[in-house]
Amino acid sequence: MEWITLILTVSIVIISFHLLFGKRSHPNAPPCVRGWIPWFGAAFEFGKAPLHFIQQARAKYGPVFTVVAAGKRLTFVTLNEDFRAFFTSKDVDFEQAVQEAVHNTASISKDCFYKTHPTCATVIKGRLTPGNTAMLSVHLCEEFNDHLENFGSEGSGQLNEIINDKYLPNYGLLLLWASLANAIPVSEKFSAITQYLSMSCLLCIQDKEKTKVTLDDLQHMPYVKWCIMEAIRLRAPGAITRKVVRPLKLQNYVIPPGDLLMLSPYWAHRNPKYFPDPEDFKPERWEKADLEKNVHLEGFVAFGGGKNQCPGRWYAVMELHMFVALILYKFEFTPLDPVPKPSPLHLVGTQQPDGTCTVRYKHR
Template sequence: GNYPNAPPCIKGWIPWFGVAFEFGKSPLTFISQARDKYGPVFTVVAAGKRLTFVTLHEDFRTFFMSKDVDFEQAVQEPVHNTASISKESFYKFHPACNTLIKGRLTPGNVAQLTDHLCEEFNDHLETLGDQGSGGLNELVRAVMYPAVMSNLLGKYNSPGSPFTMEQFKEKFAIYDEGFEYGSQLPDMFLREWASSKCWLLSLLGNMVVKAEDDETSSESGNRTLLQHLVTLITDKFLPNYGLLMLWASLANGIPITFWAVAFILSNPTVYQTAMEQINAALKDQDTRKTKVTAEELQQMPYVKWCILEAIRLRAPGAITRRVVRPLRIQNYVIPPGDLLMVSPYWAHRNPHYFPEPEEFKPERWEKADLVKNVFLEGFVAFGGGRNQCPGRWYAIMELHMFAALILFKYDVTLMDPLPKPSNLHLVGTQQPETPCTVQYRHR
């Protein structure tokens, strides 16, 4: 129409539906093929939406910093579909929500959550017993779901509560699995997904009541994220915001933990180097009641490199902004209304920034100034700008802690080859395509 300088546009032959089918089958592969064919900036029309992909690193600054793009306007509809929060409420509360979480999870505040998280991980790891075998993905979830929930949101399972952890694992898995479709489609097309969402919303309703009760008794320094949220959100959507926060805190962190442990175990020299550091830092510790402090984590920089390398290789498929005014990128003008997309997954496969990009090479992180919390150039797993992931310092600490603890306490062996990542999803990180069994024995 009025934008002759718009980027090349990929449309399907069925009007409106566009390339939704082809795109939906394997969006990650589709993006890289489209880039090869159409160049670094291109628009995909899928299910009535225009998604404009920006693939050159030099344009990422514009994506993160331009005043002509907007985060809230890009995610409002998906937020409505996935957490049933009204448009008015979202625009009213979201900016303060983001500021709140960012403020609660600064590197300094994260250090104060470390001891409690370690206790939780230790206790849940102990329930594995002396030896056994099982799916690594299931193992990671069984330990991390309850531990991270309790660490960030407070204990939810008040005695006599009808919500069990087993049910939670099942409902959350369905909700997370369908999150991408759920963000696009009305509930009526997705019965089972919608019912899991309802279950989770009542759980959050229950946790909010508990957080409000405990609010009066806890000192401000010890409040959980949920208790802070309770004082911020003053409308009826409080549990819904709780659900979003819960999803954000588990959806990427936990699958990437799986990948981090799997990468370490599948690579003998990496494993050996990591174990030397873990054993040196924790040498006199009890393997049954292991306490890893923030200082001890700092003595295991190689393990942290492994974590960052796993995050690099399994970064979210896409992040998004809404174009609100005509936006110049390369020689194109992107029309307002487009969803602007960056794929961290593909950005991290650019050999200019990450030589041998498909290789798991923790040493590449030696060059990053991690003490000053600076990542490697070209690393965008946590997004950027005002809406950069506020949980990133927590995420790194959590993954670092989990890897150190499980490897110190247990001798773990992979029984299956390292799975391939599934490329079914664009939102969030990739799940393993095949099961991955481990054998473990308490040290």
């Protein structure tokens, strides 16, 4: 009888919790995925594969929906037409959304971050303008060359281990590699693209000692940049966030204060309205963008938007462009394993491959 009493008690508590706190905080709030366990909500289902969960919830509940997970309310916006409000509305706040995470990872007090971040972001944005990045390119190329000396003349191994063991920036080649995760078959797709890129690098880089890549060289290699931008598109962050500080109207809904407003660049970049055949790796689509003037394709939000758009985006793209050009100029790469599929687990940062991949490289 005791266990029956216990079950009834737990059931009454759960039902009471939902009756008292399970109602929408506003009559026009979006549909909500709550789960059955108080406080935890849908955390377990969401945590198993966040990217898949977002896609399934959108199909079931529509373009705006809320997920209760681990005591937090996450409200997702998935229509490009609503992104402007996410990036520019005065009813949402970036610093409040991330200050707890910054405190937990970097031990920076919440008050300090909230007060100083806007000023720091403005300073960085001023220092890393497209014009200023040109002055940093020479030193950057020297650093890349120093790191590439650790490669030796040839070798093989897991790609991520090669990158890490040689003390190279671990995102450049991984981004290019991850972009081909859905290629079929990899031996054809990867080889064709790397051969084309390598030929472009060999023809355009003027320094025959293979030690310098200038910005002028990079301007003559647009296809390399297209590949990088397409890789970023396909492996963009799973979600970026703002905190709702005042009631926010989106479509026919009102998002209550306290919610974390979530936008998924990963899924935004799979909108066929802006990116036809969105799952395909098509560098040629970037020919329509004016990348020389730092104008991206419509619908591209990998670097965020509004006043909190990534201040180092121009430097990051230039860095990737130079690194990929230099490493393909110096080395030939051959895949020995199929490229792993992307992992559905990563909400923050670049999507990681769901497995390892072995390559062989040889100095030209």
